[in-house]
Amino acid sequence: MFERLKKAFSAAPSPRELDDGLAQWAISHMLSHHRLPNGATAAEGLLHDKAFKAGCAPSTRPYIVGVELLAKAELDLRxxxxxxxxxRTLKRALDKAAVNLFAEVTDTLRTTDRPLPEELAWLSMYRDAGWPGPSTDFWSRYCVLTDAPEAAREWLDEESIELLMDMPVELRPVTPFLIAFTRGKLYLHLQMEHADDGVISHPVLDAVEALSARALRLFGR
Known part of the structure:
Protein backbone atom coordinates (compact mmCIF):
# COMPACT_ATOMS: atom_id res chain seq x y z
CA MET A 1 0.00 0.00 0.00
CA PHE A 2 2.91 2.36 0.52
CA GLU A 3 3.73 2.31 -3.20
CA ARG A 4 0.76 4.64 -3.69
CA LEU A 5 2.30 7.12 -1.28
CA LYS A 6 5.48 7.21 -3.36
CA LYS A 7 3.51 7.74 -6.56
CA ALA A 8 1.80 10.80 -5.08
CA PHE A 9 5.04 12.75 -5.51
CA SER A 10 6.69 13.87 -8.73
CA ALA A 11 9.84 12.21 -9.99
CA ALA A 12 13.27 13.65 -9.25
CA PRO A 13 16.81 12.86 -10.41
CA SER A 14 18.42 9.65 -9.25
CA PRO A 15 20.95 9.81 -6.41
CA ARG A 16 24.31 11.07 -7.63
CA GLU A 17 27.78 11.75 -6.34
CA LEU A 18 27.25 14.52 -3.79
CA ASP A 19 29.58 17.50 -3.48
CA ASP A 20 30.80 19.48 -0.52
CA GLY A 21 27.95 21.87 0.42
CA LEU A 22 27.28 20.15 3.74
CA ALA A 23 30.98 19.54 4.38
CA GLN A 24 31.74 23.26 3.95
CA TRP A 25 28.99 24.17 6.43
CA ALA A 26 30.25 21.54 8.87
CA ILE A 27 33.77 22.94 8.76
CA SER A 28 32.53 26.48 9.39
CA HIS A 29 30.64 25.22 12.46
CA MET A 30 33.50 23.05 13.79
CA LEU A 31 31.62 19.81 13.14
CA SER A 32 33.28 16.60 12.04
CA HIS A 33 32.33 15.31 8.59
CA HIS A 34 33.08 12.31 6.44
CA ARG A 35 32.05 10.54 3.25
CA LEU A 36 30.05 7.33 3.25
CA PRO A 37 30.52 4.54 0.69
CA ASN A 38 27.38 5.55 -1.24
CA GLY A 39 28.76 9.05 -1.88
CA ALA A 40 26.79 10.61 0.96
CA THR A 41 28.20 13.21 3.36
CA ALA A 42 27.63 12.99 7.12
CA ALA A 43 28.38 15.64 9.74
CA GLU A 44 28.09 15.59 13.52
CA GLY A 45 29.15 17.40 16.63
CA LEU A 46 27.74 20.06 18.93
CA LEU A 47 25.46 22.90 17.88
CA HIS A 48 24.52 25.28 20.70
CA ASP A 49 26.22 22.72 22.98
CA LYS A 50 23.68 20.08 21.94
CA ALA A 51 24.29 16.93 19.91
CA PHE A 52 23.71 17.57 16.22
CA LYS A 53 23.80 15.33 13.16
CA ALA A 54 23.27 16.10 9.48
CA GLY A 55 23.58 14.18 6.26
CA CYS A 56 23.16 14.47 2.52
CA ALA A 57 22.32 11.05 1.13
CA PRO A 58 19.97 8.99 -1.03
CA SER A 59 16.52 9.37 0.50
CA THR A 60 14.53 6.61 2.18
CA ARG A 61 11.40 8.77 2.63
CA PRO A 62 8.47 8.22 0.27
CA TYR A 63 7.86 11.94 -0.18
CA ILE A 64 11.50 12.75 -0.97
CA VAL A 65 12.98 11.14 -4.06
CA GLY A 66 16.60 11.24 -5.09
CA VAL A 67 18.85 12.97 -2.60
CA GLU A 68 17.83 14.29 0.83
CA LEU A 69 19.45 16.84 3.12
CA LEU A 70 18.48 15.92 6.68
CA ALA A 71 19.45 17.05 10.14
CA LYS A 72 18.56 16.41 13.78
CA ALA A 73 19.36 18.66 16.74
CA GLU A 74 19.03 16.86 20.11
CA LEU A 75 17.77 19.90 22.01
CA ASP A 76 16.30 17.97 24.99
CA LEU A 77 13.41 20.42 25.35
CA ARG A 78 9.74 20.16 26.28
CA ARG A 88 2.35 24.17 1.46
CA THR A 89 2.75 22.16 -1.72
CA LEU A 90 4.20 19.32 0.38
CA LYS A 91 1.18 19.42 2.68
CA ARG A 92 -1.14 19.20 -0.32
CA ALA A 93 0.79 16.20 -1.61
CA LEU A 94 0.68 14.54 1.82
CA ASP A 95 -3.06 15.22 2.05
CA LYS A 96 -3.53 13.53 -1.31
CA ALA A 97 -1.34 10.61 -0.28
CA ALA A 98 -3.34 10.16 2.93
CA VAL A 99 -6.61 10.06 0.97
CA ASN A 100 -5.13 7.50 -1.43
CA LEU A 101 -3.90 5.30 1.40
CA PHE A 102 -7.26 5.43 3.15
CA ALA A 103 -9.05 4.56 -0.09
CA GLU A 104 -6.73 1.62 -0.72
CA VAL A 105 -7.39 0.15 2.72
CA THR A 106 -11.16 0.65 2.62
CA ASP A 107 -11.58 -0.46 -1.00
CA THR A 108 -9.85 -3.75 -0.29
CA LEU A 109 -11.43 -4.11 3.17
CA ARG A 110 -8.00 -4.68 4.61
CA THR A 111 -6.31 -3.40 7.73
CA THR A 112 -2.64 -3.00 8.42
CA ASP A 113 -0.61 -3.03 11.59
CA ARG A 114 2.23 -1.19 9.89
CA PRO A 115 2.58 2.33 11.29
CA LEU A 116 1.76 5.16 8.91
CA PRO A 117 4.59 7.57 8.11
CA GLU A 118 4.82 10.17 10.86
CA GLU A 119 4.27 12.96 8.35
CA LEU A 120 0.79 11.60 7.55
CA ALA A 121 -0.06 11.32 11.23
CA TRP A 122 0.77 15.00 11.68
CA LEU A 123 -2.04 15.93 9.29
CA SER A 124 -4.68 14.54 11.63
CA MET A 125 -2.96 15.27 14.94
CA TYR A 126 -2.08 18.93 14.47
CA ARG A 127 -3.94 22.03 13.41
CA ASP A 128 -2.99 23.98 10.28
CA ALA A 129 -2.45 27.23 12.16
CA GLY A 130 -2.33 30.81 10.98
CA TRP A 131 -2.18 34.25 12.59
CA PRO A 132 -1.98 37.92 11.60
CA GLY A 133 1.45 39.38 10.97
CA PRO A 134 3.25 37.20 8.44
CA SER A 135 2.66 38.21 4.83
CA THR A 136 0.27 36.44 2.49
CA ASP A 137 3.39 35.34 0.59
CA PHE A 138 4.56 33.46 3.68
CA TRP A 139 1.23 31.70 4.17
CA SER A 140 0.98 30.83 0.48
CA ARG A 141 4.42 29.23 0.60
CA TYR A 142 4.39 27.63 4.07
CA CYS A 143 1.94 25.97 6.40
CA VAL A 144 2.43 25.53 10.15
CA LEU A 145 1.04 22.38 11.76
CA THR A 146 0.92 22.54 15.56
CA ASP A 147 -0.83 21.56 18.77
CA ALA A 148 0.40 24.78 20.41
CA PRO A 149 -0.57 27.80 18.25
CA GLU A 150 0.65 30.39 20.75
CA ALA A 151 4.02 28.68 21.06
CA ALA A 152 4.27 28.46 17.27
CA ARG A 153 3.55 32.16 16.97
CA GLU A 154 6.26 32.95 19.51
CA TRP A 155 8.81 30.61 17.93
CA LEU A 156 8.20 31.90 14.41
CA ASP A 157 8.94 35.50 15.18
CA GLU A 158 9.64 38.15 12.56
CA GLU A 159 13.31 37.20 12.25
CA SER A 160 12.54 33.49 11.87
CA ILE A 161 9.93 34.16 9.20
CA GLU A 162 12.38 36.40 7.37
CA LEU A 163 14.91 33.55 7.34
CA LEU A 164 12.34 31.21 5.82
CA MET A 165 11.26 33.77 3.23
CA ASP A 166 14.83 34.62 2.23
CA MET A 167 15.61 31.15 0.93
CA PRO A 168 17.41 31.20 -2.44
CA VAL A 169 15.31 31.06 -5.61
CA GLU A 170 16.92 27.68 -6.32
CA LEU A 171 14.84 26.28 -3.45
CA ARG A 172 11.52 26.16 -5.27
CA PRO A 173 8.21 26.37 -3.38
CA VAL A 174 7.24 22.99 -4.89
CA THR A 175 10.32 21.27 -3.45
CA PRO A 176 9.57 18.94 -0.49
CA PHE A 177 10.92 20.81 2.54
CA LEU A 178 10.08 20.81 6.24
CA ILE A 179 11.54 21.80 9.59
CA ALA A 180 9.90 20.17 12.60
CA PHE A 181 10.19 20.84 16.32
CA THR A 182 8.77 17.71 17.93
CA ARG A 183 9.68 15.38 20.83
CA GLY A 184 11.94 18.14 22.14
CA LYS A 185 14.19 17.92 19.04
CA LEU A 186 14.52 19.80 15.76
CA TYR A 187 14.45 17.97 12.43
CA LEU A 188 15.12 18.97 8.82
CA HIS A 189 14.07 17.13 5.67
CA LEU A 190 14.73 18.65 2.24
CA GLN A 191 14.76 17.17 -1.24
CA MET A 192 17.92 18.17 -3.11
CA GLU A 193 17.05 18.49 -6.78
CA HIS A 194 20.52 19.24 -8.14
CA ALA A 195 24.14 19.21 -7.03
CA ASP A 196 24.69 21.52 -4.07
CA ASP A 197 27.65 23.84 -3.57
CA GLY A 198 26.11 25.51 -0.53
CA VAL A 199 23.66 27.75 -2.37
CA ILE A 200 20.72 25.81 -0.91
CA SER A 201 22.19 23.79 1.95
CA HIS A 202 23.89 26.70 3.73
CA PRO A 203 20.84 29.00 4.17
CA VAL A 204 18.65 26.01 5.07
CA LEU A 205 21.11 24.80 7.71
CA ASP A 206 21.54 28.37 8.95
CA ALA A 207 17.76 28.46 9.48
CA VAL A 208 17.97 25.18 11.41
CA GLU A 209 20.71 26.69 13.58
CA ALA A 210 18.70 29.86 14.26
CA LEU A 211 15.44 28.03 14.95
CA SER A 212 17.26 25.65 17.29
CA ALA A 213 18.66 28.60 19.24
CA ARG A 214 15.20 30.16 19.51
CA ALA A 215 13.66 26.87 20.66
CA LEU A 216 16.31 26.63 23.36
CA ARG A 217 15.33 30.06 24.64
CA LEU A 218 11.60 29.34 24.61
CA PHE A 219 10.94 25.68 25.34
CA GLY A 220 13.14 24.58 28.21
CA ARG A 221 11.82 21.87 30.47
Missing part, protein backbone atom coordinates in the same frame (compact mmCIF):
# COMPACT_ATOMS: atom_id res chain seq x y z
CA UNK A 79 7.94 17.34 24.49
CA UNK A 80 4.44 18.83 24.76
CA UNK A 81 5.03 21.38 21.99
CA UNK A 82 4.95 20.25 18.37
CA UNK A 83 5.45 22.68 15.48
CA UNK A 84 6.00 21.60 11.89
CA UNK A 85 6.77 24.16 9.17
CA UNK A 86 6.55 22.78 5.64
CA UNK A 87 6.07 23.95 2.10
Missing amino acids: EDVNIIVMH
Whole structure:
Protein backbone atom coordinates (compact mmCIF):
# COMPACT_ATOMS: atom_id res chain seq x y z
CA MET A 1 0.00 0.00 0.00
CA PHE A 2 2.91 2.36 0.52
CA GLU A 3 3.73 2.31 -3.20
CA ARG A 4 0.76 4.64 -3.69
CA LEU A 5 2.30 7.12 -1.28
CA LYS A 6 5.48 7.21 -3.36
CA LYS A 7 3.51 7.74 -6.56
CA ALA A 8 1.80 10.80 -5.08
CA PHE A 9 5.04 12.75 -5.51
CA SER A 10 6.69 13.87 -8.73
CA ALA A 11 9.84 12.21 -9.99
CA ALA A 12 13.27 13.65 -9.25
CA PRO A 13 16.81 12.86 -10.41
CA SER A 14 18.42 9.65 -9.25
CA PRO A 15 20.95 9.81 -6.41
CA ARG A 16 24.31 11.07 -7.63
CA GLU A 17 27.78 11.75 -6.34
CA LEU A 18 27.25 14.52 -3.79
CA ASP A 19 29.58 17.50 -3.48
CA ASP A 20 30.80 19.48 -0.52
CA GLY A 21 27.95 21.87 0.42
CA LEU A 22 27.28 20.15 3.74
CA ALA A 23 30.98 19.54 4.38
CA GLN A 24 31.74 23.26 3.95
CA TRP A 25 28.99 24.17 6.43
CA ALA A 26 30.25 21.54 8.87
CA ILE A 27 33.77 22.94 8.76
CA SER A 28 32.53 26.48 9.39
CA HIS A 29 30.64 25.22 12.46
CA MET A 30 33.50 23.05 13.79
CA LEU A 31 31.62 19.81 13.14
CA SER A 32 33.28 16.60 12.04
CA HIS A 33 32.33 15.31 8.59
CA HIS A 34 33.08 12.31 6.44
CA ARG A 35 32.05 10.54 3.25
CA LEU A 36 30.05 7.33 3.25
CA PRO A 37 30.52 4.54 0.69
CA ASN A 38 27.38 5.55 -1.24
CA GLY A 39 28.76 9.05 -1.88
CA ALA A 40 26.79 10.61 0.96
CA THR A 41 28.20 13.21 3.36
CA ALA A 42 27.63 12.99 7.12
CA ALA A 43 28.38 15.64 9.74
CA GLU A 44 28.09 15.59 13.52
CA GLY A 45 29.15 17.40 16.63
CA LEU A 46 27.74 20.06 18.93
CA LEU A 47 25.46 22.90 17.88
CA HIS A 48 24.52 25.28 20.70
CA ASP A 49 26.22 22.72 22.98
CA LYS A 50 23.68 20.08 21.94
CA ALA A 51 24.29 16.93 19.91
CA PHE A 52 23.71 17.57 16.22
CA LYS A 53 23.80 15.33 13.16
CA ALA A 54 23.27 16.10 9.48
CA GLY A 55 23.58 14.18 6.26
CA CYS A 56 23.16 14.47 2.52
CA ALA A 57 22.32 11.05 1.13
CA PRO A 58 19.97 8.99 -1.03
CA SER A 59 16.52 9.37 0.50
CA THR A 60 14.53 6.61 2.18
CA ARG A 61 11.40 8.77 2.63
CA PRO A 62 8.47 8.22 0.27
CA TYR A 63 7.86 11.94 -0.18
CA ILE A 64 11.50 12.75 -0.97
CA VAL A 65 12.98 11.14 -4.06
CA GLY A 66 16.60 11.24 -5.09
CA VAL A 67 18.85 12.97 -2.60
CA GLU A 68 17.83 14.29 0.83
CA LEU A 69 19.45 16.84 3.12
CA LEU A 70 18.48 15.92 6.68
CA ALA A 71 19.45 17.05 10.14
CA LYS A 72 18.56 16.41 13.78
CA ALA A 73 19.36 18.66 16.74
CA GLU A 74 19.03 16.86 20.11
CA LEU A 75 17.77 19.90 22.01
CA ASP A 76 16.30 17.97 24.99
CA LEU A 77 13.41 20.42 25.35
CA ARG A 78 9.74 20.16 26.28
CA GLU A 79 7.94 17.34 24.49
CA ASP A 80 4.44 18.83 24.76
CA VAL A 81 5.03 21.38 21.99
CA ASN A 82 4.95 20.25 18.37
CA ILE A 83 5.45 22.68 15.48
CA ILE A 84 6.00 21.60 11.89
CA VAL A 85 6.77 24.16 9.17
CA MET A 86 6.55 22.78 5.64
CA HIS A 87 6.07 23.95 2.10
CA ARG A 88 2.35 24.17 1.46
CA THR A 89 2.75 22.16 -1.72
CA LEU A 90 4.20 19.32 0.38
CA LYS A 91 1.18 19.42 2.68
CA ARG A 92 -1.14 19.20 -0.32
CA ALA A 93 0.79 16.20 -1.61
CA LEU A 94 0.68 14.54 1.82
CA ASP A 95 -3.06 15.22 2.05
CA LYS A 96 -3.53 13.53 -1.31
CA ALA A 97 -1.34 10.61 -0.28
CA ALA A 98 -3.34 10.16 2.93
CA VAL A 99 -6.61 10.06 0.97
CA ASN A 100 -5.13 7.50 -1.43
CA LEU A 101 -3.90 5.30 1.40
CA PHE A 102 -7.26 5.43 3.15
CA ALA A 103 -9.05 4.56 -0.09
CA GLU A 104 -6.73 1.62 -0.72
CA VAL A 105 -7.39 0.15 2.72
CA THR A 106 -11.16 0.65 2.62
CA ASP A 107 -11.58 -0.46 -1.00
CA THR A 108 -9.85 -3.75 -0.29
CA LEU A 109 -11.43 -4.11 3.17
CA ARG A 110 -8.00 -4.68 4.61
CA THR A 111 -6.31 -3.40 7.73
CA THR A 112 -2.64 -3.00 8.42
CA ASP A 113 -0.61 -3.03 11.59
CA ARG A 114 2.23 -1.19 9.89
CA PRO A 115 2.58 2.33 11.29
CA LEU A 116 1.76 5.16 8.91
CA PRO A 117 4.59 7.57 8.11
CA GLU A 118 4.82 10.17 10.86
CA GLU A 119 4.27 12.96 8.35
CA LEU A 120 0.79 11.60 7.55
CA ALA A 121 -0.06 11.32 11.23
CA TRP A 122 0.77 15.00 11.68
CA LEU A 123 -2.04 15.93 9.29
CA SER A 124 -4.68 14.54 11.63
CA MET A 125 -2.96 15.27 14.94
CA TYR A 126 -2.08 18.93 14.47
CA ARG A 127 -3.94 22.03 13.41
CA ASP A 128 -2.99 23.98 10.28
CA ALA A 129 -2.45 27.23 12.16
CA GLY A 130 -2.33 30.81 10.98
CA TRP A 131 -2.18 34.25 12.59
CA PRO A 132 -1.98 37.92 11.60
CA GLY A 133 1.45 39.38 10.97
CA PRO A 134 3.25 37.20 8.44
CA SER A 135 2.66 38.21 4.83
CA THR A 136 0.27 36.44 2.49
CA ASP A 137 3.39 35.34 0.59
CA PHE A 138 4.56 33.46 3.68
CA TRP A 139 1.23 31.70 4.17
CA SER A 140 0.98 30.83 0.48
CA ARG A 141 4.42 29.23 0.60
CA TYR A 142 4.39 27.63 4.07
CA CYS A 143 1.94 25.97 6.40
CA VAL A 144 2.43 25.53 10.15
CA LEU A 145 1.04 22.38 11.76
CA THR A 146 0.92 22.54 15.56
CA ASP A 147 -0.83 21.56 18.77
CA ALA A 148 0.40 24.78 20.41
CA PRO A 149 -0.57 27.80 18.25
CA GLU A 150 0.65 30.39 20.75
CA ALA A 151 4.02 28.68 21.06
CA ALA A 152 4.27 28.46 17.27
CA ARG A 153 3.55 32.16 16.97
CA GLU A 154 6.26 32.95 19.51
CA TRP A 155 8.81 30.61 17.93
CA LEU A 156 8.20 31.90 14.41
CA ASP A 157 8.94 35.50 15.18
CA GLU A 158 9.64 38.15 12.56
CA GLU A 159 13.31 37.20 12.25
CA SER A 160 12.54 33.49 11.87
CA ILE A 161 9.93 34.16 9.20
CA GLU A 162 12.38 36.40 7.37
CA LEU A 163 14.91 33.55 7.34
CA LEU A 164 12.34 31.21 5.82
CA MET A 165 11.26 33.77 3.23
CA ASP A 166 14.83 34.62 2.23
CA MET A 167 15.61 31.15 0.93
CA PRO A 168 17.41 31.20 -2.44
CA VAL A 169 15.31 31.06 -5.61
CA GLU A 170 16.92 27.68 -6.32
CA LEU A 171 14.84 26.28 -3.45
CA ARG A 172 11.52 26.16 -5.27
CA PRO A 173 8.21 26.37 -3.38
CA VAL A 174 7.24 22.99 -4.89
CA THR A 175 10.32 21.27 -3.45
CA PRO A 176 9.57 18.94 -0.49
CA PHE A 177 10.92 20.81 2.54
CA LEU A 178 10.08 20.81 6.24
CA ILE A 179 11.54 21.80 9.59
CA ALA A 180 9.90 20.17 12.60
CA PHE A 181 10.19 20.84 16.32
CA THR A 182 8.77 17.71 17.93
CA ARG A 183 9.68 15.38 20.83
CA GLY A 184 11.94 18.14 22.14
CA LYS A 185 14.19 17.92 19.04
CA LEU A 186 14.52 19.80 15.76
CA TYR A 187 14.45 17.97 12.43
CA LEU A 188 15.12 18.97 8.82
CA HIS A 189 14.07 17.13 5.67
CA LEU A 190 14.73 18.65 2.24
CA GLN A 191 14.76 17.17 -1.24
CA MET A 192 17.92 18.17 -3.11
CA GLU A 193 17.05 18.49 -6.78
CA HIS A 194 20.52 19.24 -8.14
CA ALA A 195 24.14 19.21 -7.03
CA ASP A 196 24.69 21.52 -4.07
CA ASP A 197 27.65 23.84 -3.57
CA GLY A 198 26.11 25.51 -0.53
CA VAL A 199 23.66 27.75 -2.37
CA ILE A 200 20.72 25.81 -0.91
CA SER A 201 22.19 23.79 1.95
CA HIS A 202 23.89 26.70 3.73
CA PRO A 203 20.84 29.00 4.17
CA VAL A 204 18.65 26.01 5.07
CA LEU A 205 21.11 24.80 7.71
CA ASP A 206 21.54 28.37 8.95
CA ALA A 207 17.76 28.46 9.48
CA VAL A 208 17.97 25.18 11.41
CA GLU A 209 20.71 26.69 13.58
CA ALA A 210 18.70 29.86 14.26
CA LEU A 211 15.44 28.03 14.95
CA SER A 212 17.26 25.65 17.29
CA ALA A 213 18.66 28.60 19.24
CA ARG A 214 15.20 30.16 19.51
CA ALA A 215 13.66 26.87 20.66
CA LEU A 216 16.31 26.63 23.36
CA ARG A 217 15.33 30.06 24.64
CA LEU A 218 11.60 29.34 24.61
CA PHE A 219 10.94 25.68 25.34
CA GLY A 220 13.14 24.58 28.21
CA ARG A 221 11.82 21.87 30.47
